[in-house]
Amino acid sequence: MSPPSGQRRRVGVLISGRGSNMASLIEAAQDPAFPAEIAVVISNRPGAPGLARAEAVGIATETIDHKVFGDRASFETALGDGLARHGVEFVCLAGFMRIFTDPFAERWVGRMLNIHPSLLPSFKGLHPHRQALGAGVRIHGCTVHFVVPELDAGPIVAQAAVPVLAGDSEDTLAGRVLAEEHRLYPLGLRLVAEGAARLERGRTVYADGAATTLGLRPDAR
Numbered sequence: 758m759s760p761p762s763g764q765r766r767r768v769g770v771l772i773s774g775r776g777s778n779m780a781s782l783i784e785a786a787q788d789p790a791f792p793a794e795i796a797v798v799i800s801n802r803p804g805a806p807g808l809a810r811a812e813a814v815g816i817a818t819e820t821i822d823h824k825v826f827g828d829r830a831s832f833e834t835a836l837g838d839g840l841a842r843h844g845v846e847f848v849c850l851a852g853f854m855r856i857f858t859d860p861f862a863e864r865w866v867g868r869m870l871n872i873h874p875s876l877l878p879s880f881k882g883l884h885p886h887r888q889a890l891g892a893g894v895r896i897h898g899c900t901v902h903f904v905v906p907e908l909d910a911g912p913i914v915a916q917a918a919v920p921v922l923a924g925d926s927e928d929t930l931a932g933r934v935l936a937e938e939h940r941l942y943p944l945g946l947r948l949v950a951e952g953a954a955r956l957e958r959g960r961t962v963y964a965d966g967a968a969t970t971l972g973l974r975p976d977a978r
């Protein structure tokens with residue numbers, strides 16, 4: 758399925774750190790058939806390693822340092838201006854470590870995605886792998902979801918599961934989940950950018966064929 762307008766959707770990726778999920782989105786978008794292009798990468802942390810990774814492949818970057826703003830709302834105004842400068846229609850949070858005010862999150866509802874390294878609604882917030890090991894779950898994973906004002910609580914777009922293995926540390930478990938994140942986030946963005954997954958009345962609604970895009974059985978939801 759191609760984007761409704763026949764145009765590729767312009768995506769802004771927000772990062773705070775190394776940017777490996779950002780890199781997986783950039784790589785997916787290098788395929789001209791992918792329904793989105795990465796218009797800009799914005800970091801709230803000066804010198805975040807992901808910025809150099811994006812610049813190395815010719816993607817526009819900006820740094821909007823939250824520390825130079827007096828409050829959250831003025832930081833978000835600058836962020837909104839940065840996204841507008843690049844004509845951004847959809848936003849992907851990729852290791853972006855700031856929490857939005859409700860009005861900013863609401864402005865982007867249905868057009869902003871996040872990836873969280875757990876099978877939501879389990880293990881929201883910080884240290885999800887530590888939480889998973891502590892809870893003794895046997896299956897862990899990652900979730901792409903629409904962003905809503907409440908942290909890690911938005912409607913789910915896509916999930917992938919990994920086993921928790923005997924002897925796992927936070928690091929080994931994080932590595933196994935991260936490999937799935939890199940596969941899943943481009944698939945989630947693809948669905949949303951082409952209109953095959955939409956947020957309607959607080960729920961994710963899928964078009965026919967969305968499950969197949971995700972590599973699931975056709976009747977999966």
Ligand code: GRF
Nearest residue numbers: 775776777778852872873874
């Ligand atoms: C990823 O595990 C992501 O799910 C989480 O923070 C980590 C960021 O990694 N929100 P990277 O910057 O994408 O490499």
